[in-house]
Amino acid sequence: MYLMILTIFVLTIHSLTNAKYIVNRYDDIKCNLDTKLINEIASYKNVTRMIMDEIIANGHGHNMYQQYSNFIDTFGARPSGSDILEKSIDHMINLTIQNGLPTVQTEEVEVPLWVRGHESVAMIKPHPKNIAVIGLGSSVSTPPEGITAEVIVIRSFKELEKTDDNNIKGKIVLFDAHYITYGNTVRYRSQGASKASKKGAVASLIRSITPFSIYSPHTGAQFYEANVTKIPTAAITLEDADLLRRFQDQGEKIILNIKMFNIHGLKKSRNTIVDLKGKEYPEKFVIVSGHIDSWDVGQGAMDDGGGMIISWFAPVILNLLHLKPRRTVRAILWTSEEPGLIGAAAYLNKHINELSNINFIMESDEGTFSPQGLDVAGSNTARCIIAEILKLFSPVDKMTNSGGPGSDITLFVEKGIPGASLLNENERYFWFHHSEGDTMNVQNNVDVIDCAAFWAAISYVIADISIDIPRH
Amino acid sequence: MYLMILTIFVLTIHSLTNAKYIVNRYDDIKCNLDTKLINEIASYKNVTRMIMDEIIANGHGHNMYQQYSNFIDTFGARPSGSDILEKSIDHMINLTIQNGLPTVQTEEVEVPLWVRGHESVAMIKPHPKNIAVIGLGSSVSTPPEGITAEVIVIRSFKELEKTDDNNIKGKIVLFDAHYITYGNTVRYRSQGASKASKKGAVASLIRSITPFSIYSPHTGAQFYEANVTKIPTAAITLEDADLLRRFQDQGEKIILNIKMFNIHGLKKSRNTIVDLKGKEYPEKFVIVSGHIDSWDVGQGAMDDGGGMIISWFAPVILNLLHLKPRRTVRAILWTSEEPGLIGAAAYLNKHINELSNINFIMESDEGTFSPQGLDVAGSNTARCIIAEILKLFSPVDKMTNSGGPGSDITLFVEKGIPGASLLNENERYFWFHHSEGDTMNVQNNVDVIDCAAFWAAISYVIADISIDIPRH
Numbered sequence: 001m002y003l004m005i006l007t008i009f010v011l012t013i014h015s016l017t018n019a020k021y022i023v024n025r026y027d028d029i030k031c032n033l034d035t036k037l038i039n040e041i042a043s044y045k046n047v048t049r050m051i052m053d054e055i056i057a058n059g060h061g062h063n064m065y066q067q068y069s070n071f072i073d074t075f076g077a078r079p080s081g082s083d084i085l086e087k088s089i090d091h092m093i094n095l096t097i098q099n100g101l102p103t104v105q106t107e108e109v110e111v112p113l114w115v116r117g118h119e120s121v122a123m124i125k126p127h128p129k130n131i132a133v134i135g136l137g138s139s140v141s142t143p144p145e146g147i148t149a150e151v152i153v154i155r156s157f158k159e160l161e162k163t164d165d166n167n168i169k170g171k172i173v174l175f176d177a178h179y180i181t182y183g184n185t186v187r188y189r190s191q192g193a194s195k196a197s198k199k200g201a202v203a204s205l206i207r208s209i210t211p212f213s214i215y216s217p218h219t220g221a222q223f224y225e226a227n228v229t230k231i232p233t234a235a236i237t238l239e240d241a242d243l244l245r246r247f248q249d250q251g252e253k254i255i256l257n258i259k260m261f262n263i264h265g266l267k268k269s270r271n272t273i274v275d276l277k278g279k280e281y282p283e284k285f286v287i288v289s290g291h292i293d294s295w296d297v298g299q300g301a302m303d304d305g306g307g308m309i310i311s312w313f314a315p316v317i318l319n320l321l322h323l324k325p326r327r328t329v330r331a332i333l334w335t336s337e338e339p340g341l342i343g344a345a346a347y348l349n350k351h352i353n354e355l356s357n358i359n360f361i362m363e364s365d366e367g368t369f370s371p372q373g374l375d376v377a378g379s380n381t382a383r384c385i386i387a388e389i390l391k392l393f394s395p396v397d398k399m400t401n402s403g404g405p406g407s408d409i410t411l412f413v414e415k416g417i418p419g420a421s422l423l424n425e426n427e428r429y430f431w432f433h434h435s436e437g438d439t440m441n442v443q444n445n446v447d448v449i450d451c452a453a454f455w456a457a458i459s460y461v462i463a464d465i466s467i468d469i470p471r472h
Numbered sequence: 473m474y475l476m477i478l479t480i481f482v483l484t485i486h487s488l489t490n491a492k493y494i495v496n497r498y499d500d501i502k503c504n505l506d507t508k509l510i511n512e513i514a515s516y517k518n519v520t521r522m523i524m525d526e527i528i529a530n531g532h533g534h535n536m537y538q539q540y541s542n543f544i545d546t547f548g549a550r551p552s553g554s555d556i557l558e559k560s561i562d563h564m565i566n567l568t569i570q571n572g573l574p575t576v577q578t579e580e581v582e583v584p585l586w587v588r589g590h591e592s593v594a595m596i597k598p599h600p601k602n603i604a605v606i607g608l609g610s611s612v613s614t615p616p617e618g619i620t621a622e623v624i625v626i627r628s629f630k631e632l633e634k635t636d637d638n639n640i641k642g643k644i645v646l647f648d649a650h651y652i653t654y655g656n657t658v659r660y661r662s663q664g665a666s667k668a669s670k671k672g673a674v675a676s677l678i679r680s681i682t683p684f685s686i687y688s689p690h691t692g693a694q695f696y697e698a699n700v701t702k703i704p705t706a707a708i709t710l711e712d713a714d715l716l717r718r719f720q721d722q723g724e725k726i727i728l729n730i731k732m733f734n735i736h737g738l739k740k741s742r743n744t745i746v747d748l749k750g751k752e753y754p755e756k757f758v759i760v761s762g763h764i765d766s767w768d769v770g771q772g773a774m775d776d777g778g779g780m781i782i783s784w785f786a787p788v789i790l791n792l793l794h795l796k797p798r799r800t801v802r803a804i805l806w807t808s809e810e811p812g813l814i815g816a817a818a819y820l821n822k823h824i825n826e827l828s829n830i831n832f833i834m835e836s837d838e839g840t841f842s843p844q845g846l847d848v849a850g851s852n853t854a855r856c857i858i859a860e861i862l863k864l865f866s867p868v869d870k871m872t873n874s875g876g877p878g879s880d881i882t883l884f885v886e887k888g889i890p891g892a893s894l895l896n897e898n899e900r901y902f903w904f905h906h907s908e909g910d911t912m913n914v915q916n917n918v919d920v921i922d923c924a925a926f927w928a929a930i931s932y933v934i935a936d937i938s939i940d941i942p943r944h
Contacts, residue, residue: 073718076601129548132908214686214909215770239911246545246912298687436604437686439711440718 028401031384037467041388044461048392051321051460052453060317061449067095068309068448072301072440079296080336081113081267089270089292092312092333096274099316103277106270109346111336114138116296117261121205121236124148125255126247134217134297134435135234135260136189136206137339138224142232146259147172147203153241153248157187160195169200172256176241179211182430186220193233194225203258204233207241210430215239218434219295221339232260269293271343272333276315278463280326286463287330287361288314288455291337291408298438302429306368306443307422308333310452314459317452325463327359334408337365344408348415355412360462360469361419363406367426368443368451373398374458375405378418379472386420386469389461396454398423418469424451500873503856509939513860516933520864523793523932524925532789533921539567540781540920544773544912551768552808553585553739561742561764564784564805568746571788575749578742581818583808586610588768589733593677593708596620597727598719606689606769606907607706607732608661608678609811610696614704618731619644619675625713625720629659629667641672644728648713651683654902658692665705666697675730676705679713682902687711690906691767693811704732741765743815744805748787750935752798758935759802759833760786760927763809763880770910774901778840778915779894780805782924786931789924797935799831806880809837816880820887827884832934832941833891835878839898840915840923845870846930847877850890851944858892858941861933868926870895890941896923 055061075088089106096104114137121131152167153174154160160173173196175188188206196204208218217235224230247254272292278284290307294300315329336342348355362374376386376399383401390397404410405421413419424447432438462469527533547560561578568576586609593603624639625646626632632645645668647660660678668676680690689707696702719726744764750756762779766772787801808814820827834846848858848871855873862869876882877893885891896919904910934941 069718070722073715074599127546127548213913214688214903214907215911216686216688239909239913242913243545243911246541250542431686435686437711439687439715441685441711441714 029380029383029387031387033384033388037385038388040466041392041461045392047323048457048461051317051323051457054321055317055453055456056449060320061452062445064309064313064317064452065445065448068305069440071309072299072305076299077296078292078294078300079114080111080269080293080339080342081265085269085293085335089272089333089335092272092292096312096316099320101274101276101316101319103275105273107273107347107350109269109271109335109343110266111269111342112138112339113263113265113267114339115263117263118259119234119261120259121234122257123254124257126252131240131256132215132217132237133234133258134219135232135262136193136219136222137295138222138264139193139233139260139262140230141261142203142259146257147232148255148257149202151244151248151254151256153245157195160199163199165199168196171201172203172205172258173201174205174207174236174241174244176207176245178207179209179430182209185209189220189235190222193222193231194228197229197231201231203231206233206235208235208237210238210433210435212431213238216435216437219297220434223340232258234258234260269335269343271335271347274312274315274331276319276324276329278327279324282328284327284357284359284468285330286327286359286459287332288459289332289334289361289363289408290365291334291343293336293338294438295338295434297434297436298432299440300438301440302367302438302442303433304337304365306448306451307364310364310368310448310455311362313452314456317456318460323460325460327463329459329463337408341408341411344411348411355415355417358412358417361409361412361417362421362459363409363419364422364451364455365407366421367424367429368422368448370425370447371396371451371454372423372425374420375400375402375423376418376420377401377403377405377413379470382418382469382471389458392461393454393458416471418471422451422455501852501855501859503859505856505860509857510860512938513864513933517864519795520929520933523789523795523929526793527789527925527928528921532792533924534917536781536785536789536924537917537920540777541912543781544771544777548771549768550764550766550772551586552583552741552765552811552814553737557741557765557807561744561805561807564744564764568784568788571792573746573748573788573791575747577745579745579819579822581741581743581807581815582738583741583814584610584811585735585737585739586811587735589613589735590731591706592731593706594729595726596729598724603712603728604687604689604709605706605730606691607704607734608665608691608694609767610694611665611705611732611734612702613733614675614731618729619704620727620729621674623716623720623726623728625717632667632671635671637671640668643673644675644677644730645673646677646679646708646713646716648679648717650679651681651902654681657681661692661707662694665694665703666700669701669703673703675703678705678707680707680709682710682905684903685710688907688909691769692906695812704730706730706732741807741815743807743819746784746787746803748791748796748801750799751796754800756799756829756831756940757802758799758831758931759804760931761804761806761833761835761880762837763806763815765808765810766910767810767906769906769908770904771912772910773912774839774910774914775905776809776837778920778923779836782836782840782920782927783834785924786928789928790932795932797932799935801931801935809880813880813883816883820883827887827889830884830889833881833884833889834893834931835881835891836894836923836927837879838893839896839901840894840920842897842919843868843923843926844895844897845872846892847872847874847895848890848892849873849875849877849885851942854890854941854943861930864933865926865930888943890943894923894927
């Protein structure tokens with residue numbers, strides 16, 4: 001009797017605290033979930049704890065990290081269209097089978113090949129100096145002698161619009177847009193060349209999309225608009241962007257010679273699909289995903305080796321632990337994400353008539369540092385269910401609503417499929433992103449293993465609960 | 473009367489607080505300074521405030537920063553023995569005269585020239601990969617075809633000693649010593665090649681001397697011991713050092729091809745001396761200094777453009793403010809510090825019979841970030857006087873006792889001359905040091921101007937007080 005009073009008291013305190021907690025964390029949703037469902041979700045506490053213990057404390061996570069580190073050191077950068085990417089895909093197929101899961105298949109995709117050749121930028125005026133440079137993916141080459149032209153430093157698309165075409169014509173435009181957020185600033189990389197070309201520029205450069213630099217240029221995809229003259233485009237460091245800005249502010253004439261030689265083509269690649277078949281609804285999928293390709297610099301350890309490995313690991317470890325959820329847990333290792341979600345678009349196209357079978361879709365492509373929770377897109381009820389599930393993982397229970405979680409999976413979320421991306425302590429992510437700095441040194445085993453544990457356990461719960469995640 | 477009581481009360485509180493403060497900050501010294509001297513030092517409060525106000529608030533510091541930024545952007549890297557270094561020295565001479573101080577002279581010094589040519593490291597086994605590399609200053613070249621050899625990764629000199637010569641002979645030694653402090657770890661850079669050579673190595677590499685990297689190699693001086701076979705030596709990034717370490721730990725055979733081509737020679741350079749003549753003891757010097765040369769990468773903005781400019785500025789601004797201290801304030805822009813304190817050694821040698829005239833010697837060569845105080849070497853009384861002077865600059869009043877302040881001035885401090893180096897918030901200094909990352913972006917005008925204000929004002933007080941700084 002005493003015990004019961006005490007228990008009621010504790011529960012009251014707990015639920016009050018929890019209530020406040022929910023208001024703080026999930027204050028954009030109003031939840032009215034059925035008590036039965038709440039209790040059902042709470043009943044997963046033991047199994048999620050078991051899964052995470054097996055991964056974190058019992059050596060499974062350690063083995064995964066070793067396989068990850070070995071994969072990254074063996075293959076390094078895995079650009080779209082390269083032989084090394086295909087070899088790395090073969091390796092992951094074999095590794096899946098070696099880890100006891102034979103249900104692995106691939107789906108062929110035609111992907112762009114873009115091979116970086118010699119690249120250089122030489123400052124000629126106001127005085128000779130080498131400028132570190134990295135071409136942007138899909139950029140055209142310069143003529144063999146390069147392009148020698150005056151530079152105009154422009155802070156924004158607005159400033160470009162306002163500038164008279166005669167001040168742009170025949171020049172190299174340097175977009176010196178300071179990093180605010182990736183989402184905000186990346187358009188200078190993806191659209192800059194086309195916008196500069198329309199005003200008559202002969203080449204364009206961008207200030208690298210990063211908040212911090214040790215003289216490191218950052219590459220990434222760019223896209224030429226139709227019917228626009230394709231001009232060569234590349235990124236320079238924050239340091240040199242600032243230098244050129246200072247020269248322009250002092251009225252100095254800046255002349256650069258830009259040389260870029262690339263090879264373009266099309267190749268075959270593959271999305272890799274690893275299934276842990278559901279015991280009740282094998283046709284229904286909870287997809288966990290990351291992309292296996294990377295840029296051609298660094299090792300692609302962070303982007304997206306980490307996200308790829310923890311997603312691959314979810315069905316693998318659940319199978320090793322003899323846990324069969326009701327629905328199928330499908331890991332997808334997307335190919336050719338970097339040139340523009342090529343693998344994901346092919347999957348969407350191929351499975352366009354089966355989209356109703358995707359119960360929930362997850363992606364990790366923004367780092368595998370210390371996990372914090374999920375960025376979730378979906379209906380109010382969908383988000384309430386995920387919020388309830390996240391309570392099992394406190395303190396890894398943060399839930400945000402950016403509207404567009406993930407990279408590849410945005411294509412599916414746009415179709416109304418509920419989905420989520422991994423939130424993690426990735427404050428320094430863009431320091432290394434798409435640069436030579438994206439190596440195993442950025443990663444640490446404790447964080448990656450924690451991410452893997454959270455990722456596997458939460459995908460299990462979503463795949464196993466009695467109800468589907470409702471759509472809008 | 474009320475006022476007097478209040479004053480006494482405030483002074484009591486103040487001195488109590490101060491007393492506690494002194495114990496916290498300067499607890500390695502016991503001071504018993506004459507009250508007259510304490511009062512004399514305190515009487516400089518107004519003039520130090522005036523100097524600092526003129527620099528920080530009245531535009532003089534802003535002008536200096538503009539001259540600094542312009543100097544760095546115009547000349548960039550200024551390696552020992554280069555024409556650009558000599559041009560930058562000419563520029564500073566002219567700038568001194570333009571700023572109203574004609575008492576500028578130079579003293580010729582013979583300095584080493586070491587020109588970096590092509591450098592590359594290619595991993596051949598376990599698989600092909602480019603390794604970013606930067607040769608260490610004074611390294612010999614490889615044969616034209618490079619040196620192709622197996623790598624042995626060694627953590628410390630102790631481990632090297634323990635390793636059988638047969639395991640070193642014919643190999644490339646990689647010193648994979650993790651950064652502890654610069655002082656502790658830099659010996660792998662300065663002595664590594666000789667120690668490896670003695671055991672039969674054909675080349676040596678070091679893990680760059682830095683606690684943080686975005687795939688950035690860091691150069692620096694190295695010194696061959698006499699009668700040791702000179703082997704090529706270079707630095708690689710933390711990322712690749714860790715990669716090679718992981719390969720070795722897995723039992724993989726590592727083979728590298730190292731190519732390095734350099735030109736060696738001797739050239740004439742100059743120490744630059746800017747005097748603000750003392751009104752009572754013009755033959756006595758308070759020296760403020762920094763080095764004008766830099767490594768051949770980055771812009772040499774931080775190392776030591778900042779220290780050079782604030783030291784140059786001390787006599788210049790005091791002259792502009794019509795402040796003539798009792799002793800001469802002499803700014804020295806050392807040449808050829810990076811290859812091994814060449815300019816400072818020449819000055820010491822030339823003035824060896826006049827060392828008693830150096831009352832105090834200061835150097836800024838560890839950054840010009842937010843100023844914190846001084847690292848002071850000298851007798852107990854000397855340090856008590858400087859501590860008392862530092863009180864004028866609270867909260868910039870920290871005093872440490874490393875035993876060897878500065879770089880160039882260590883040669884003078886070793887001779888018993890009291891001296892100090894600038895303490896500043898330089899926690900990230902070695903992230904950029906001796907790399908392409910040492911650019912104007914590392915600096916900010918507020919910090920550099922604050923350093924300049926502190927540096928000029930404190931050198932004025934030391935040059936003007938009634939007593940010399942006593943020696944041991």
